[in-house]
Amino acid sequence: MAKSKWLIAVFLLLAVILAGWGITARVQKKHALGQLANDATIPVVSFVTAKKEPQSEEVILPGSVAPAFNATIYARTNGYLKKWYVDIGDHVSKGQVLAEIDSPEIDQQLLQAKADLMAAEANNKIAQTLAHRTRALLPSSAVSQQSSDQAASDANARASTVASNQANVQRLEQLVSFEEIRAPYDGIVTTRNTDIGHLINSGSNNGPELFQIADISWLRIYVQVPQSYAASITPKVVAELHFPEYPGRAFVAHLVNTAHALQPENRTLLVQLRIDNQKGELFPGGYTEVHFKIPPVNPGISIPASALLFRAEGLQVATLTPDRHVKLHDITQGRDFGTDVEILKGLEPNEPVILNPPAALVDGQKVRVSSQNSHKRS
The missing domain is CATH 2.40.30.170 (Efflux pump adaptor protein, beta barrel domain)
Known part of the structure; x- marks a missing residue:
């Protein structure tokens, strides 16, 4: 009988122990689940260190x-290209002849103008002599005043004709000089768009460029x-x-x-x-x-653009406190560089700035730092 009581007591004790162990395990599991649920509500964040902008930045x-200089060479007279002396890549000096144009019409006009000038000078010489003689005879009444005035007027007209012919000769001589195309300055020939026998028209509106010279x-x-x-x-x-x-x-x-x-x-x-x-x-x-x-005009703090919080209160940035709590900062943004932005006010260098902060993040909230803080900058 005593033995049976002893066995019953042992079984009861074992039952109590097993029940206590089960209750304890369930309590611990419930506590662990609660802790896990609480941990799940704490945001996991990564951060970077805010950097002060350097004293100078490189902009690419x-x-x-x-x-230095580039001249497009056109003809100043009409004709055919007689010869060219330089090609692309050649170095030329100021005044060097690049090509020659054959303009027989201009040459003939110059010869005619010179002949007209010689005739005008001969007629002018006779008119001046006659005017001088009539003025000398006027005091002796050998000629009338009208004859003297007529001779003087004719002499002036002949002199004007000489001046006109001289100007025409100079104009044609200038045109003949344009038969030689010369370099405007020292340089290199970068383009040649002509060849021997090509019809040449004067002016930039009447034909293609002949050469291009670059210094x-x-x-x-x-x-x-x-x-x-x-x-x-x-x-x-x-x-x-x-x-x-x-x-x-x-x-x-x-x-x-x-x-x-x-x-x-x-x-x-x-x-x-x-x-x-x-x-x-x-x-x-x-x-x-x-x-x-x-050099930056107003050196500020540089942070990634993904760290910005756009809220009704204004632009903010979230940082981490040493005990892993959130601190919100009202900031003044400077220049936007695309991936990074400049912060002029509201942030100090070396502060840990939270990247991609959740929209619901509040000041003082506890957070967990990601073990894979791949965005962290030293």
Whole structure:
């Protein structure tokens, strides 16, 4: 009997132990589930460190390369091309003959004009002699006053005819001189659009260009600078040029001037740079990358654009406190660089800024930091 009571007591004790263990396990599981549910409500965030903008920033813009001077050569007289002396790629000097035009009509007109001038000078000589003689005979009444006046008038008319013929000869001589096409300055021939025997018409509206001469001893670089950087383009700005044909090399260019006005169609400032090209390494008409090193007007803080919070209160940024709570900042935005933005007020350097903050994030809210903080910047 005593043994049976003892066995019953042991079974009861085991039942109590098992029941207690089960209750404890269920309580722990419920607590764990509650903790997991609470943790699930805490947002997981990643962050970056707000950086102070450098003392100078590099702005890269496309540029167009043009020669120092470029002249399109047209004929100034009509005729046929007799001969050309230079071709594309040839270096020429100022005044050098590029080609000759055969203009027989102009040559004949000049010969006729010279003959007319000789006849006018002979007639003028006779008229002047007659006028002088009649004036000498007038005191002795050998001739009448009317005859003297008539002789003087005829002499003046003959002198005017001489002057007119002289001007015509000079005009035709000038036209004949245009039969030789000369270089306007030292340079290189970049285009030849004519050949021997071609019919030549004078003027830019009556025929194609004959030659193009470019001075490439130095080059002009034209750049369109966006409005946000326009005020920073001063004579102290350093510009480096990078050409695709010279990878790894940088060429220093100097500011010549700016348009001092924005172009309304694209809100950009036209900037002209100058670069030496005495060695002839660079070619006009090409493309270059222009690297400007510009000091910021109002240095601010740089953060990713994905960190901005757009709310009714205004633009805000969320940062992390050391105990992993959220702190909201009212900010003043500066320039927008696309992926990054400039913050002028409301944020200090090196603050941990939350990326892609949830729209429901509030000040003081506890958050968890992602273990895979892949966006973190040192």
